[in-house]
Amino acid sequence: MFDERPLLRVVAGIVYNHEGELLLTSRPAGKAYAGYWEFAGGKVEAGETEFAALQRELAEELGIMVHRARPWLVKIHSYEHARVHLRFFRIPADGWQGELQAKEGQEWAWQQPGRYTVSPMLPANAALLAALAVPDALSGSLSAGLGDGAAYRVVPYALSEPGHARVLLTREEAAKLGRLPAADSVWLAVADEAGFAAAQDADVVVWTVGDDAVAETLCRVVLAGVALPVVALADAVLAERYRECWLAAGVHGVAVAQERADC
Numbered sequence: 001m002f003d004e005r006p007l008l009r010v011v012a013g014i015v016y017n018h019e020g021e022l023l024l025t026s027r028p029a030g031k032a033y034a035g036y037w038e039f040a041g042g043k044v045e046a047g048e049t050e051f052a053a054l055q056r057e058l059a060e061e062l063g064i065m066v067h068r069a070r071p072w073l074v075k076i077h078s079y080e081h082a083r084v085h086l087r088f089f090r091i092p093a094d095g096w097q098g099e100l101q102a103k104e105g106q107e108w109a110w111q112q113p114g115r116y117t118v119s120p121m122l123p124a125n126a127a128l129l130a131a132l133a134v135p136d137a138l139s140g141s142l143s144a145g146l147g148d149g150a151a152y153r154v155v156p157y158a159l160s161e162p163g164h165a166r167v168l169l170t171r172e173e174a175a176k177l178g179r180l181p182a183a184d185s186v187w188l189a190v191a192d193e194a195g196f197a198a199a200q201d202a203d204v205v206v207w208t209v210g211d212d213a214v215a216e217t218l219c220r221v222v223l224a225g226v227a228l229p230v231v232a233l234a235d236a237v238l239a240e241r242y243r244e245c246w247l248a249a250g251v252h253g254v255a256v257a258q259e260r261a262d263c
Helices: 050-062 123-131 171-177 193-197 212-223 236-249
Strands: 007-015 022-026 041-043 070-078 083-091 108-111 137-141 145-147 153-156 166-170 185-190 204-208 230-234 253-257
Touching (some): 041 050, 193 212, 212 236
Parallel strands (some): 007 083
Antiparallel strands (some): 137 145
């Protein structure tokens, strides 16, 4: 059944430290889902920008001052108590200052992306927590796969085996299959807005960028708000030219095109 309740605008901050860990906090007693772990944040007040709300909420909850953050994903989620429009921001280690304080009596914990030791998690955050394990710097190609130079590897569907956790395929391959393959994380390659709109069942979208027009389209689409992580795949020249624009708009990461995945 369609939820007709008005949307409650909420912001949440994914705060990083210099070790690459991210901050999770527990919801304090007296609030809905008390004891569940989430990203710090709260409601956007009338007349506030989302970034101003983020700054205020993290100062009120954690005693820190945020001076730089990048938009990331937008999620709409229906809880028993409200229907919320969640805008997530990523806050780098040099984007905030201050000593963490549990100003609302909550707990807090630094966690490695993809290796979480606290529970239970707030229901709306399950897919987000998985997405945060995706590196923001990759290399490779659709035919060779993508990697980060370490242990992270995304295997092309044509070369994949049942044990591969992350699989990359094109829209044409998905159309031939008639479905998305079974894998822990399915990456779908697109080249335009229509492809992106059709890729919303994937876990990660790889947007291939071949020229300036496509690069600018990607900036515009992501800036409007996207619900799943987008990785831009471009040659070294385009990647260098548009990296900051893409990341500032909300692109999750950039993959530099080369014939062999850096893994």
